[in-house]
Amino acid sequence: MDVVVIGGGYAGLSCLLSLRRLCPEARLHLVDGRVSHVKLTRLHQTLRRPFSEIVCPFALLAEKFGFSFIQAEIDMPETCLADWQAAKALPLPQGDLPFDYLVIATGARTPPLPRGKSSLTREDLLSGAGEQAFQKISRREGGCPMEVAVVGGGATGLQFLFELRSVAAEENWPVHLHLVDLLPRLLPGYPEGFDLYLRKRFRELDIDYLPGASYLGQEDGGISLQSAGEHVAMTLACDLVLLFPGVAAVPRLFETNRYGQVLDEGLPLENIYAAGDCSHFLSKGLNAQTAQAALRKGALVAENIAHAQVGRRRKAYLYREIGYFISLGSGDGLGWLGWRGNLLSGTAAFAIKEALETQYDLFLRGIDSYLK
Ligand SMILES: Cc1cc2nc3c(=O)[nH]c(=O)nc-3n(C[C@H](O)[C@H](O)[C@H](O)COP(=O)(O)OP(=O)(O)OC[C@H]3O[C@@H](n4cnc5c(N)ncnc54)[C@H](O)[C@@H]3O)c2cc1C
Structure with a gap:
């Protein structure tokens, strides 16, 4: 089985790493316009540490987790998905890349705004x-x-x-x-x-x-x-x-059924899934544009691909938010845990936010401790 993932952010990597565990024999391919994964949830930390410390080269991840990496920015015009589904191949400058399953995990970007030189x-x-x-x-x-x-x-x-x-x-x-x-x-x-x-x-x-x-x-x-x-x-x-006026899905928001399969004119494309900030699952699960949701959607899509491959039933996306934390500078933070009324602030919230970042660092080293 060949699985191609476009976008190596939180959702794309979660999907690839889960697939590696669930389908050891699968041939996995990552296509991304950048050369490195960026830990976006640590971006604000670049005020006190070099940018190079929050990135992880795709070549290293590919070697560690056994997938191929192709650096390419994919153009996705409105009608391309039906063509890709029919051909079961992704067109690349160097030739078509055949797939059994394609996962789109291209994230979101800042919408264009008037701006000046500073x-x-x-x-x-x-x-x-x-x-x-x-x-x-x-x-x-x-x-x-x-x-x-x-x-x-x-x-x-x-x-x-x-x-x-x-x-x-x-x-x-x-x-x-x-x-x-x-x-x-x-x-x-x-x-x-x-x-x-x-x-x-x-x-x-x-x-x-x-x-x-x-x-x-x-x-x-x-x-x-x-x-x-x-x-x-x-x-x-x-x-x-x-x-930082918020972000919009790129190239657009892909609506999916509750299993993560992309809907084209209301009907699911059998072999094309989406996950992360560029996706909206029609289900009861969390659709926020957060790393928390992106990681869970990526993992669920991997599980559904593994299930489909052996004729098992796919699982619906039902993940509920279990907390949310932001950092407010050194030693301060804010968030909730368990239920929304359970607010935490100050050093306790900061420590939880740091622990969540460490959990993600461990995930990139192959230790998956996320609740699904
Ligand atoms: C400063 C900051 C702090 C944040 N803090 C938190 C937090 O505390 N908790 C939380 O849950 N969330 C947080 N978020 C949000 C979180 O980072 C995003 O929700 C998450 O990154 C979404 O993951 P993703 O995989 O969908 O997209 P991304 O991580 O953005 O990855 C998308 C990938 O797709 C690639 N790509 C895009 N288009 C193409 C294309 N056409 N062809 C090829 N490749 C393409 C990109 O290069 C990128 O590698 C924060 C975001 C920022 C910026």
């Missing part, structure tokens, strides 16, 4: 552009601090905001932080206690919080904003903008 997005940071920008902050001299705005109060924006605040305090970087968010409340999908805790930390750490403000673009020395309700335009002076 702005950084998640994609800029993924190409290693962060180090230079953060050095500028560290080298800033004189009395007036560098004004830095984080746009987007989701998990990514918050983790960067607090990590920057934490590093700045430790290293004596002269920086003043602003958080601009479109919504009137932080992390609205989570208990109100999250919002209250974050606002308390903003006051304690002198972070300027601008809720209900829409980012319009960057001008010389500032960003243009519009307040949501009153349609009042304003300019916020800042030297660096970190743009």
Whole structure:
């Protein structure tokens, strides 16, 4: 059996590593536009450690887990999946790659936004552009601090905001932080206690919080904003903008049935599955764009491919969120565990978040301790 996975993020690797265990004889192939897997959940840590420490070359993973790696960015026009299903082959520049099963796990990216020369997005940071920008902050001299705005109060924006605040305090970087968010409340999908805790930390750490403000673009020395309700335009002076307005599935969101098979005009494609941030499973399972869901979807798709191969029934995706944690700089964190009312903050939450990162590091070494 040949299985081709497009995208070596959390979902793609979870699928490949599970398949290696379930089907030792299968020929597995990974296709990714990059040369290395990036541990995205550690991206904010690149403020204090080199980018190279949060990546893992696909060539090393391929050797360790016995799959082939092909570096290629796959173009996926709207109608391609029916053709690929019919041919049971993925067209590559070097020729067709035949498959028995294809898994699409291409993730999500920052949607296009108006930007200026001193702005950084998640994609800029993924190409290693962060180090230079953060050095500028560290080298800033004189009395007036560098004004830095984080746009987007989701998990990514918050983790960067607090990590920057934490590093700045430790290293004596002269920086003043602003958080601009479109919504009137932080992390609205989570208990109100999250919002209250974050606002308390903003006051304690002198972070300027601008809720209900829409980012319009960057001008010389500032960003243009519009307040949501009153349609009042304003300019916020800042030297660096970190743009984290959320992500959108790439190349698009693939709707799947409850087993992970991609739906084409409402009908499942027998041999093509999707998993991770680019997928929406029509089932009761967790569809959030998180590593937690991506790992479970990838593993379930692997199990369903293994079952289909031997004529066993496929399993529906029913994974329920068991907790969620974000880091808020060194020694601080926020999250819930077990049930949503069970809020944890401070060092306890930080320690759990660190333990989750270690669990993923171990997973990449072949030790799978995830609840499915
Ligand atoms: C700073 C930050 C912190 C986060 N913290 C958390 C957290 O604490 N907890 C949590 O659960 N989630 C967190 N997330 C979200 C989590 O990282 C994502 O949900 C997760 O990465 C999704 O995994 P994925 O496999 O779907 O996609 P990705 O990990 O994005 O991987 C997609 C892969 O597909 C490849 N690819 C894309 N398009 C193509 C193409 N056309 N051809 C070939 N290859 C392609 C990419 O190169 C990439 O390797 C965080 C995200 C960020 C940015």
